[in-house]
Amino acid sequence: MKLQEAKMEFVQSWGSIGSSWGIPRSMAQIHALLLASNEALSTEDVMDSIKISRGNVNINMRELINWNLVAKQNKLGERKEFFSANHDIMAMAQNIVQERKKRELQPVLDLLEKLKSDKIQGNKEEVEHFQTLMTELEDFIKQLDQLSEIWLKLKDNFFFKKIIKTVS
Amino acid sequence: MKLQEAKMEFVQSWGSIGSSWGIPRSMAQIHALLLASNEALSTEDVMDSIKISRGNVNINMRELINWNLVAKQNKLGERKEFFSANHDIMAMAQNIVQERKKRELQPVLDLLEKLKSDKIQGNKEEVEHFQTLMTELEDFIKQLDQLSEIWLKLKDNFFFKKIIKTVS
DNA sequence: TAGAACTTTCAAAAATAATTGAAAGTTTAT
DNA sequence: ATAAACTTTCAATTATTTTTGAAAGTTCTA
Numbered sequence: 368m369k370l371q372e373a374k375m376e377f378v379q380s381w382g383s384i385g386s387s388w389g390i391p392r393s394m395a396q397i398h399a400l401l402l403a404s405n406e407a408l409s410t411e412d413v414m415d416s417i418k419i420s421r422g423n424v425n426i427n428m429r430e431l432i433n434w435n436l437v438a439k440q441n442k443l444g445e446r447k448e449f450f451s452a453n454h455d456i457m458a459m460a461q462n463i464v465q466e467r468k469k470r471e472l473q474p475v476l477d478l479l480e481k482l483k484s485d486k487i488q489g490n491k492e493e494v495e496h497f498q499t500l501m502t503e504l505e506d507f508i509k510q511l512d513q514l515s516e517i518w519l520k521l522k523d524n525f526f527f528k529k530i531i532k533t534v535s
Numbered sequence: 536m537k538l539q540e541a542k543m544e545f546v547q548s549w550g551s552i553g554s555s556w557g558i559p560r561s562m563a564q565i566h567a568l569l570l571a572s573n574e575a576l577s578t579e580d581v582m583d584s585i586k587i588s589r590g591n592v593n594i595n596m597r598e599l600i601n602w603n604l605v606a607k608q609n610k611l612g613e614r615k616e617f618f619s620a621n622h623d624i625m626a627m628a629q630n631i632v633q634e635r636k637k638r639e640l641q642p643v644l645d646l647l648e649k650l651k652s653d654k655i656q657g658n659k660e661e662v663e664h665f666q667t668l669m670t671e672l673e674d675f676i677k678q679l680d681q682l683s684e685i686w687l688k689l690k691d692n693f694f695f696k697k698i699i700k701t702v703s
Numbered sequence: 704t705a706g707a708a709c710t711t712t713c714a715a716a717a718a719t720a721a722t723t724g725a726a727a728g729t730t731t732a733t
Numbered sequence: 734a735t736a737a738a739c740t741t742t743c744a745a746t747t748a749t750t751t752t753t754g755a756a757a758g759t760t761c762t763a
Binding site: 704714716717 | 737742744747757759762
């Protein structure tokens with residue numbers, strides 16, 4: 368199998384995976400292409416490789432930059448902009464988690480906060496049931512947060528890793 | 536604020552949150568409704584509460600049952616089926632994680648496996664770069680797996696919790 | 704300051720995903 | 734066996750999301 372084919376298969380699959388996690392197919396594909404590429408690519412390189420429009424590359428590249436997954440590069444003597452992925456996979460994952468936490472966990476917390484603080488009127492038992500639910504959901508989300516902290520430690524703390532291994 | 540309003544606000548929000556995580560809005564809404572409800576509900580109860588069609592309720596309810604988030608119930612003397620959510624939030628989260636792992640992480644692992652095992656032809660340096668990427672992604676996914684194990688422990692092992700607290 | 708090289712924007716089009724609803728299927732009671 | 738009560742299915746419709754591409758905007762060079 369030629370490298371080019373392998374790369375393209377990877378790009379395709381990463382695209383569909385992203386898609387099922389709520390990340391636009393093109394964004395995931397661009398990311399995969401840059402990850403798999405040794406050197407920085409221009410907008411046109413990307414357009415040609417994955418056959419998508421200029422606008423699409425532009426918009427999704429911006430998003431990847433926002434997520435800190437990709438950075439702009441300049442090549443000496445070239446006017447065009449080039450792009451390269453952050454090749455540290457663990458840092459990459461951290462950024463994705465961070466970003467989704469910010470975008471999608473925060474709204475839940477806000478909602479729960481609001482519904483917990485409001486004085487709710489109704490049948491006592493039912494109100495209690497509802498409020499218990501709100502509290503439990505909040506606890507759960509806090510656990511998720513804690514878990515991502517643990518992961519950070521796990522990632523680069525040898526000592527910590529050992530302890531977990533021992534206890535598990 | 537009346538309990539009914541609070542519930543409905545929760546149902547709405549849970550719907551949009553689900554939506555942004557790649558879960559159909561109606562499925563998330565039905566789940567929220569059942570979570571917030573003291574007692575089991577019938578298909579018609581759900582149709583009326585969130586104003587969606589019978590078919591929609593049926594299909595999404597089946598999916599919720601597949602995910603082990605909801606169970607069928609029978610009421611004495613009633614012919615209809617009733618549905619109730621699993622009210623243990625942590626178990627619920629576990630099921631969701633499990634389900635997504637199965638559906639979306641497995642395909643990635645299969646892909647990486649395949650691309651790692653194939654003999655890839657091309658410029659040596661580039662091939663190496665590509666293969667390193669594949670290996671790193673695999674490691675990363677394995678870490679995710681490990682993390683979900685740790686979470687299980689964290690959930691119900693007091694001793695473990697303590698240790699983590701100490702080391703963190 | 705003109706114009707070439709390049710980037711950004713965004714309304715419209717295309718692709719994808721979710722929902723409807725009525726008909727077909729099933730089960731239960733008499 | 735029939736009919737009523739209920740559930741399931743799925744082709745067609747509707748809603749949502751993504752992508753396109755051409756025009757507008759920007760920056761650089763001479």
